[in-house]
Amino acid sequence: MRSLNSLQTDATTRARFVWLASRKLKNDGSRVGLAVLILTFVLVGAVSAQHRISLSGDLEGKIGYCKDCHGVSAQGFNGYYPIPRLAGQQPEYLQNQLRAFIEHRRTNNIMFNVAHSLSPAMLSALAAHFASLHPPPIGGAPRQLVATGRKIFEDGMPEVNIAACAACHGPDATGSGQIPRLAGQLYPYVIKTLNNWGKERGQNPTEPDTSAIMSPVAHSLNRSQIEAVAAFVSTLR
Amino acid sequence: MKFRPPKQQCRSAVRSPAGVALILPAVILALSFTSPSAAQDNVSKEQADAKLRYCEVCHGVSAQGFHGYYPIPRLAGQPVEYLKNQLQAFVEHRRTSNIMFNVGHVLSPAMIDALTTDFNQLNPKPVGGAPKENIDEGKKIFENGIAAANVPPCASCHGPQAKGNGPFPRLAGQLYDYITNKLTNWDKERGQNPSQPDTSAVMQPIAHSLTEPQIKAVAAYLSYLE
Numbered sequence: 334m335r336s337l338n339s340l341q342t343d344a345t346t347r348a349r350f351v352w353l354a355s356r357k358l359k360n361d362g363s364r365v366g367l368a369v370l371i372l373t374f375v376l377v378g379a380v381s382a383q384h385r386i387s388l389s390g391d392l393e394g395k396i397g398y399c400k401d402c403h404g405v406s407a408q409g410f411n412g413y414y415p416i417p418r419l420a421g422q423q424p425e426y427l428q429n430q431l432r433a434f435i436e437h438r439r440t441n442n443i444m445f446n447v448a449h450s451l452s453p454a455m456l457s458a459l460a461a462h463f464a465s466l467h468p469p470p471i472g473g474a475p476r477q478l479v480a481t482g483r484k485i486f487e488d489g490m491p492e493v494n495i496a497a498c499a500a501c502h503g504p505d506a507t508g509s510g511q512i513p514r515l516a517g518q519l520y521p522y523v524i525k526t527l528n529n530w531g532k533e534r535g536q537n538p539t540e541p542d543t544s545a546i547m548s549p550v551a552h553s554l555n556r557s558q559i560e561a562v563a564a565f566v567s568t569l570r
Numbered sequence: 571m572k573f574r575p576p577k578q579q580c581r582s583a584v585r586s587p588a589g590v591a592l593i594l595p596a597v598i599l600a601l602s603f604t605s606p607s608a609a610q611d612n613v614s615k616e617q618a619d620a621k622l623r624y625c626e627v628c629h630g631v632s633a634q635g636f637h638g639y640y641p642i643p644r645l646a647g648q649p650v651e652y653l654k655n656q657l658q659a660f661v662e663h664r665r666t667s668n669i670m671f672n673v674g675h676v677l678s679p680a681m682i683d684a685l686t687t688d689f690n691q692l693n694p695k696p697v698g699g700a701p702k703e704n705i706d707e708g709k710k711i712f713e714n715g716i717a718a719a720n721v722p723p724c725a726s727c728h729g730p731q732a733k734g735n736g737p738f739p740r741l742a743g744q745l746y747d748y749i750t751n752k753l754t755n756w757d758k759e760r761g762q763n764p765s766q767p768d769t770s771a772v773m774q775p776i777a778h779s780l781t782e783p784q785i786k787a788v789a790a791y792l793s794y795l796e
Contacts, residue, residue, distance in 0.1 A: 501639055
């Protein structure tokens, strides 16, 4: 783990390499290979990083590194996994989540490695940068689900104890403070996240976090309701 | 509360004459449990608990209030009568909130009884977080009013500890930005049905007379009261 502490490395070079590799592998159709390659490269980069001069002040480099997976304007990207949009995200939420990865409250090996090398100053600079971006949504969700999704988002389903998403995420799904923006988020990412809530968030029982708020909501929504809400928010600007 | 005899048992019971004798009372029992009036008058502990968890998604753990996209009010310790009045006001569009209209209009009277009693009995610590520099001024306004501006002491209706009483809401521990929001927007949110004036009219001139710094001072003071 000593080497991972110094994962402040030549992010731009590595980023370009991963990009090229991902393009090639994508063309070959080997998505598993892509994920393995990215992960391997992150780890290799981490090992070699300890011999390099720390570039923690290199914000531009780090931003390039993030966008490599999260999309050119951080609008999200369908890699092997759906990789979430960070653009326009609430800075407090971004910082909370990066800390959750580091503290293993949120499970994701790749993001643990990414986050765990970030200095507090870098963390807040990145969060501020991503919050300032406003690319259009990627789109691609089934349009026929949008109307149902809007209804659930705005009104909830009081009969079955599902709260209106808008109460916390805002009428335009822009989020607020520790509550994330959902507008423009990737359709498959929202689905995956709601389906796996209990397995991915709040994973340290001794340190409960804000993810507990969503836990009963995620549990109560059925598959088609989740898809409808995901389709609706994915279209919002 | 629905009574559903296991299907397997029913089928085997019907086959024998003795079974018919058994099943008739069972059917009567089932009907009596599922009749509309019984459903409205009874709320099981499970149903009430599930609804309470649902309320807490937005109103915070132990209903202490929560900063969602909007400041979402503390309900803990609120008088039952006030809570019932407000739910009624949402349903009748006297108080504007699309979300709370939807929430309120599916609640049966029995569920409203159960929920309001539960909220009234909760007593979590205040959320806190308000600026502290004008708390003394807020306390003064709360206890003495501002005679020169025709603002009566808040304590005269809300009580010396701001615990409220009957139709008067508890303000102790209420969210700072929720109070400032309400007092600033009183006319736009409350008493919205002119043909059906309600108790919100009592606060209307007071909300109007308070200046912005006075509202903030009172809100800060109240938000720290336990």
